[in-house]
Amino acid sequence: MISPSSADLRVVHALRVRGFVDTPLVAEVADMAVEEATSMLTALEAAGHARHREGRMSGWMLTSDGRAHGEALLATELDQVGCRDEVKVAYSRFLEGNQAFLGLCTDWQLRPDPADPSGEPVVNDHADAGYDSAVIGRLAETNSGIQPVCAALAAVLERFGSYGDRFATALDRISGGDLDWFTKPMIDSYHTIWFELHENLLATLGIQRSKE
Template identity: 60%
Template structure:
C-alpha cells in the first residue's frame, strides 16, 4: 500500500507544487474535500504558513515559513515511509529524459523555415504537419518512459498518484490536434504536468533547484 500523507503535508505540498491557486485547486491537488481544505488553510494561515492574496487574481500561497515547514514535514514523511531510495531512483529515471523533453518543447515552439531547412528557426505556426508529427512522435517516446515512472511513484507515495493519467490526457489532446496541450501554461498541458512532477521530486527529496542545475 502506498503511504498516505497527512492532510497538513498534502495542503502545504499542493501549494508548493501548484503555486498560487484557489481553494478548489488546492482541494483537487491534495485529493481532499473543500471544507476540510478550508479548515486547514485557515489553521495554516493563523500559524503564518500560508497567506491569501485578494485582488484581480486571488488565491492561496506559501509563506517562507510555510515552505520551510513543508520541507521539514516532507523529510520526516520520506523517512517514515521508508521510500527515499525508490523515489530517488524514479527521479534519476526522470532526469534521464528531462533535458530531451525540454529540447522537445523548443522544437514544438520553433522550427526551421520550410523553404530553408538550414536557416534560422522561426515560430512554429503549425503549418508544417510533417514537423509537428515528428515532434509528437518524439513526445510519445518520452511518454513511454515517464508512464512507468509515474506508476512506480504511485506505489510509494499516494500523493504521486495521477501523474500518468494527466500525462496521458495531455498527450491525447495534442494527438487530437489541440496544440495548446503541449506547452501552454495555466492549463494541464504536458509541460505544466512535467514541471509540477519535477518540482514534486525536488521538494520530496529536499534538492534545491539551483543545486540540481549545477550538478547537471
C-alpha cells in the same frame, strides 16, 4: 504498500507544487472537500505558513516559513514510509529524460525556417502538419519512458498517483488535435505536468532546483 500523505502535508504540498492557487484547486490537488481545505488554509495562514492574496486573481501561496514547514513534513514522511531510495531512483530516471523533453518543447515552439533551413529557427505556426506529427511522435516516445517512473512513484506514495493518467490525457488531447495541451501554461498541459512532477520530486527529496 502505497502510503497516503497526511492532510496537512497534502495542503502544504499542493501550494508548493502549484505555486499560486485558489481554494477549490487546493482541495482538488489535496483530495479533500473544499470546506476542509478552507479550514486548513486558514490555520496555515494563522501559523504564518501561507498567505492569501486578493485581487483580479485571488489565491493562496506559501510563505518562506511555509516552504520550510512543508520540506520538514516531506522529510518526515520519507523516513516514516521508508521509501527515500525508491524516490531517489525515480528522480534519477526522471532526470535522464528531462533535457530531452525540454528540447522537445523547444522544437514544438520553434521550427526550421522553410525559406532558410540552415538559418535561425522561426516560431512554429503549426502550418506544417508533417513537422508537428514528428514532434508529437517523439512526445509519445517520451511518454512511454515517463510512465514507468510515475508508476514506481505511485507504488510507494499515493500523492504521486495521478501523474501517469494526467500525462496520458494530455498526450491524447494533443494527438486528437488540441495542440494547446503540449506546452500551454495555466492548463494541465504536458509541460505543466512535467514541471509539476519535477518540483514534486525536488521538494520530496529536499533538493534546490538551483543546485540540481
